[in-house]
Amino acid sequence: MKKFLLVSLFFVFSLFADKVIYINYDKIPARVIQGELSSFTIKSLSTVRDYPQIKYKFSNYAGIKLLSQNRSTKKIGKYNYQTFPFLVTSKYPRLPDVTASLKNTQDYDTAILHGVKLNAIALNPRKDFSNILANKLSLSDFKTTSYDNHNNILLFRLQGEHTYLKVTHFKNVLKQGIESLNNSYEKAKLTYYVVIPKELENFSFSYFNLLENRFLSLSIPIVVDDDSVVTQSDLKPKDQSHELLKVEIAAGIAFVGLLFIVWRKKYIYLIFILIPLAYIAWMEIPAKEVCIKEGAKLHLLPVDNGTIFETTTSKLMLTKEGSTKGYTKIKLTNEKIGWVNNEDICSY
Numbered sequence: 001m002k003k004f005l006l007v008s009l010f011f012v013f014s015l016f017a018d019k020v021i022y023i024n025y026d027k028i029p030a031r032v033i034q035g036e037l038s039s040f041t042i043k044s045l046s047t048v049r050d051y052p053q054i055k056y057k058f059s060n061y062a063g064i065k066l067l068s069q070n071r072s073t074k075k076i077g078k079y080n081y082q083t084f085p086f087l088v089t090s091k092y093p094r095l096p097d098v099t100a101s102l103k104n105t106q107d108y109d110t111a112i113l114h115g116v117k118l119n120a121i122a123l124n125p126r127k128d129f130s131n132i133l134a135n136k137l138s139l140s141d142f143k144t145t146s147y148d149n150h151n152n153i154l155l156f157r158l159q160g161e162h163t164y165l166k167v168t169h170f171k172n173v174l175k176q177g178i179e180s181l182n183n184s185y186e187k188a189k190l191t192y193y194v195v196i197p198k199e200l201e202n203f204s205f206s207y208f209n210l211l212e213n214r215f216l217s218l219s220i221p222i223v224v225d226d227d228s229v230v231t232q233s234d235l236k237p238k239d240q241s242h243e244l245l246k247v248e249i250a251a252g253i254a255f256v257g258l259l260f261i262v263w264r265k266k267y268i269y270l271i272f273i274l275i276p277l278a279y280i281a282w283m284e285i286p287a288k289e290v291c292i293k294e295g296a297k298l299h300l301l302p303v304d305n306g307t308i309f310e311t312t313t314s315k316l317m318l319t320k321e322g323s324t325k326g327y328t329k330i331k332l333t334n335e336k337i338g339w340v341n342n343e344d345i346c347s348y
Helices: 002-018 241-264 267-283
Strands: 021-027 037-046 054-059 064-066 072-076 079-088 097-102 110-113 129-134 136-146 151-161 175-183 187-197 202-209 214-221 289-292 297-299 308-311 316-324 327-331 337-341
Touching (some): 021 110, 037 054, 037 097, 054 079, 129 136, 129 151, 136 214, 289 327
Parallel strands (some): 129 202
Antiparallel strands (some): 021 037, 037 079, 054 097, 064 079, 072 079, 136 151, 175 187, 289 316, 297 308
């Protein structure tokens, strides 16, 4: 009997001696809201000197979407703290069971942490709710252009703190979508578009402010610009004064050339008239038609990952409205404006 107890104690001691990593939940939210971006922090300690990176495996979680690619790490004394953001997706969230292990070590060098249920509530959203919950949300730029005979397209940029802007969604709009997104944990930026009726004078929506614990509203005035679509890097109307200035300079040079001809009686100065006049004529040439291939994708914006609103079902001859690097702006027969990749332009 005594020998059996000694063997048992030795076995238990060996188990503890082999344990090289310890983990625990350090910070978990006391309360969360469905749709909120939150986080939990794991505190870890290893008995191995200069131990390799700890890897984590998550399981048995519910009602949350883990965003572990954005985790942050810091070290305080002997302890490591790793924070993992997550999105609350239901009223009954549960944090995951966590299995931690040291990379490139034996299988028994692991520690298991059991998940916990969180206290969560669901909002009673307003009709104009945008699905956004944030500590702060602001509008930085916006632009409205004509989409077709009955609708405008509004393009705007939002900046938020402690928010997950990827879930943005509006009710009662014809079309909508993300044009660009930088969704970091602390600060996020979103470029978004909505297609709305022409009679709408303001586009208003609400978001839930997590610090004030209430819904707040944002309103965008609808002022239609003449030019059609704009790139993500410049949501404001482009200044066309440079083109006018070039024409005025060319006209000035032609006028000076005319004075030289009258004064010096030498027709060689005609070159100072003909070249500027040719430039002015070229600038004033009306828009020409371009051939668009069958199956060409028409973009709302001149970017490779921009929203595609239509695909051509046959070869088309469409009016060219302008161009930018790699893209041509075209007008469809239904007066819609879009951008087509130059690779989809065909020969006549």
